[in-house]
Amino acid sequence: MGQTFSTVSVASQSQQIITRIGQLLTANGLTISCAESCTGGGLAFAFTSVAGSSNWFEQSFVTYSNTAKQTLLGVEASVLLNDGAVSQRCVEAMVQGIAKRTGANVGVSISGIAGPGGGSEAKPVGTVWFGFYLSDQIVTVKQIFDGDRDSVRSQAVAFALQYLHDWLVENYQEAL
């Protein structure tokens, strides 16, 4: 292609934590799937940057529109109507949906407002909700990130990786 830049890239520092996540998943016979909205596939792209990720990563959904969240993940229309796509109830339903549809043991859902548009007083740009599913437990977390669209999306992926890593270490520390 003659290009001197990387069209899409995953930082080598991040590949280290992904390698550790992969080791924890593999050692415990777990697989992971994602249901991504604002990060648009960035978390799946990060996971698969590591060789051997096919041992613990099989599939993932990018559900960008509300319709996709309903059709692919089974999010109820009432959740989207009453709470919106960027909400605790939505990421909870998304992560339940991804686990159910894919049979993965571990799931991550991400829905947020990357900007520059779409923010409000109640949900400013940078607001991102995360859902984590691990062995039938679901945890939801909200973060508000500073920065532009690219930065919010990158920080959201970084947060998901760190949270997932720490949770796996806590629950499966015997593995490594």
Added chain:
Amino acid sequence: MGQTFSTVSVASQSQQIITRIGQLLTANGLTISCAESCTGGGLAFAFTSVAGSSNWFEQSFVTYSNTAKQTLLGVEASVLLNDGAVSQRCVEAMVQGIAKRTGANVGVSISGIAGPGGGSEAKPVGTVWFGFYLSDQIVTVKQIFDGDRDSVRSQAVAFALQYLHDWLVENYQEAL
């Protein structure tokens, strides 16, 4: 997060071509979906790096395993058995599947060997098959990229963007 690097990123040069792709799609009332294997969501992540991409991008699948290609996209087991996941027939079936399952007017499928493992004499590391679906036409293309895993994946996304852009311009040049 205190990070000084981007966990995942899309080059600003690439965002220019994505913006043009988005304009072409929007002007013609088209939506796009991807079925990604070796790029693992990188193309969807690239598309959604542009604000307003929700006008033309609704959903996407990362089908990394053979099972996911069968279950989510309807790829026949015989295709995977006889031709393998990295083949013309597989990307053809993948892009047919993504168009059918999502209702998108435009589809892109990518399946390749990013390495470092998985290569053979017949299919060396860097071999990537692409399927493009546009208004009931399907085109398949094979490329062999040099470089490491990150580079192959980045080049594959760059190739898909350029090919898609050129094809849209050729078929919908009246739009801009």
